[in-house]
Amino acid sequence: MHRSKGIVIGFWVVTALLCLQMGFTAYAQLSMPEVAEAIAQLGFPHYFRKELAWAKLLGVVLLLAPVPARLKEWAYAGFAYTLVSALIAHLAMGHGPESWIYAVVTGVLWGLSYFFWRRLQAPSVGLRPATA
Template sequence: MKTSKRLTVAFWIVTVLFCLEMSFTAYYELLVLPQAAHAFTRLGFPTDSFRVELSWAKIVGVLALLIPAAPPRLKEWAYAGFAINLISALIAHISIHDRTAAFIPSSITAVLWTFSYISWRRLETERGSTR
């Protein structure tokens, strides 16, 4: 298998796993209301407007990453938004001195984000895109 084909397969596997994780968290935040509201309150965030805004932003970002025809600039913004979200989640957990197990989901998702972003940038470079 050619390197670019391997890279493409690796990119889609990692990106789909990352997008599944972000979709599950958006679903939880939007539809599992009492528990999600409690989790946001525990981390020091407003329970309603911010939670809904964050969830919809995740859904839009997931769509931007999964639609191949989405413009590269839109994908770049989606990756940036997810990076801010993941860093903020880690900081929020640190700020309340959360238990170690609370860092596992955010950390795994951050690793998936990193591999997805790096492989996407390599694929863009191979395509000769300098956007």
């Protein structure tokens, strides 16, 4: 299968940035008391931040590892759910852009990564000679 070099580079750049952002937020949720407090103020139970952090780390591994496409789809779906939920939670609490902009920017990275990944998964058209 022929892959455009630009698509491959674009995928790895935005996916690396997405994974760094998700990995950092997972680390913050596990180790920074102020992040634990912020999650509690959003109304989530105390155990949720640890569950969410470990799920994010698993998602990062799935996006970066050579695993079946179905597992990557689940990781992308989980990240989408997480980012939309974060945005909704911040907006519902009346927080300003300084609080929810991270979810939006990470969502853009998510969208670009998913777009490039789907392009890499698509079969190339016109590479095989036609048979009569």
